[in-house]
Amino acid sequence: MTTYWAAHAWLPDGLADDVRITAADGRIVAVDRGPASPDDQRLPGVVLPGFANTHSHAFHRALRGRTHDDGGTFWTWRDRMYALAEALTPDTYLDLARATYAEMVLAGVTAVGEFHYLHHAPGGTPYDDPNVMAEALRTAAREAGLRITLLDTAYLTGGIDAPLEGAQRRFGDHDADAWAARVAAIRPDDTLTVGAAIHSVRAVPLDDLPRIAGHATGRPLHVHLSEQRLENEQALATFGATPTRVLEDAGALGPRTTAVHAVHVTPEDVAILGSTRTGICLCPSTEQDLGDGIAPGALLQSAGARLSVGSDQHVRTDLLAEARSVEMHERLAEESRGVLAPADLLALLTTGGHASLGDPTGGRIAVGAPADLVAVRTDTPRTAGADPAQLVLVAGSADVDTVVVGGVVRVEGGRHVLGDVGAMLGSAVRAAWEETR
Numbered sequence: 001m002t003t004y005w006a007a008h009a010w011l012p013d014g015l016a017d018d019v020r021i022t023a024a025d026g027r028i029v030a031v032d033r034g035p036a037s038p039d040d041q042r043l044p045g046v047v048l049p050g051f052a053n054t055h056s057h058a059f060h061r062a063l064r065g066r067t068h069d070d071g072g073t074f075w076t077w078r079d080r081m082y083a084l085a086e087a088l089t090p091d092t093y094l095d096l097a098r099a100t101y102a103e104m105v106l107a108g109v110t111a112v113g114e115f116h117y118l119h120h121a122p123g124g125t126p127y128d129d130p131n132v133m134a135e136a137l138r139t140a141a142r143e144a145g146l147r148i149t150l151l152d153t154a155y156l157t158g159g160i161d162a163p164l165e166g167a168q169r170r171f172g173d174h175d176a177d178a179w180a181a182r183v184a185a186i187r188p189d190d191t192l193t194v195g196a197a198i199h200s201v202r203a204v205p206l207d208d209l210p211r212i213a214g215h216a217t218g219r220p221l222h223v224h225l226s227e228q229r230l231e232n233e234q235a236l237a238t239f240g241a242t243p244t245r246v247l248e249d250a251g252a253l254g255p256r257t258t259a260v261h262a263v264h265v266t267p268e269d270v271a272i273l274g275s276t277r278t279g280i281c282l283c284p285s286t287e288q289d290l291g292d293g294i295a296p297g298a299l300l301q302s303a304g305a306r307l308s309v310g311s312d313q314h315v316r317t318d319l320l321a322e323a324r325s326v327e328m329h330e331r332l333a334e335e336s337r338g339v340l341a342p343a344d345l346l347a348l349l350t351t352g353g354h355a356s357l358g359d360p361t362g363g364r365i366a367v368g369a370p371a372d373l374v375a376v377r378t379d380t381p382r383t384a385g386a387d388p389a390q391l392v393l394v395a396g397s398a399d400v401d402t403v404v405v406g407g408v409v410r411v412e413g414g415r416h417v418l419g420d421v422g423a424m425l426g427s428a429v430r431a432a433w434e435e436t437r
Contacts, residue, residue, distance in 0.1 A: 063084060099424035
């Protein structure tokens, strides 16, 4: 049993002073107010609940700083991503994912939703262990020290009514039943939750959508939704409906579903997503980097959708900045400040994300919640002088000092227990790209 003391901590009813948090067996067993005791472990700055990174493609981390030379579009960026996907092996995937997840923990992430579609060997031939790539992610997350919801992704076509081609063959199972049979062999454990994903309405045949939704009953189900205008145009031309309507008709929306991006949604789509209580994961750094556009986050939340954030392609790994960017996008779109309050931003960073990953108890400093704590310094050049209640609007990953995951200290003094994460990333990224030559 360990007791942590914080001068400031964000509790379910807001910021509180002089908070003692006791953890045992990975859970919070007591939250008290009062001065520190000699045996308490003091945490600096403001202590927040652990962050959830709701949407990650771990292997995309190797693309950071390597896709800007020719400008282009989402679709030209995708070609570069496919080149990387074609080359990865189980070993290089493990090393890259381990370093990527360690970078997340440095930024305060205690749980990640991994949108996993790199399943098979080049050419699409299954490995002897058909889930060896998923097992690499399990190992990577455990060694980096965070929980993972493995959103094993159905990716069956290369576009609407188009065959899989090139690197896409590594992503595809024969059909929805073959996908479900492979996923059924992945066993959950105390750090891995098995979820599901529909890559998009472009990548799953219309008849298979209800079957995948049915297989995912009782588990988190995620889907890329309306990230690009072309996706909407293709869906309207083929199905006579927006992607949101297609998913609703297939029975794929609801409280256990999280739609990722939702940039180009119509007013009717917003109403559908809200009325079904579908979660929405916004990924501002990716949406900025790829020129996707600005999602109507505040409208979706007002309609009834639960918001969360993800780092997606990891153009940056800074979940505080992702949450802040949701508000900054709203300010640009609405030409007004304070569209979402600091408490709203912390909710989408914590409770909203953990709920989307299948853990409604996560993301709060309360008895029974996971003992996940993130101490953010208030004395850095970025945070000094700020109101602790508004820290989310100024702090970033560089200000994270201590991270506790399930009662275990994984980051202390801004350093991960695995050591130099920058060196780990440099080595893993180089090895990944060497395979492409």
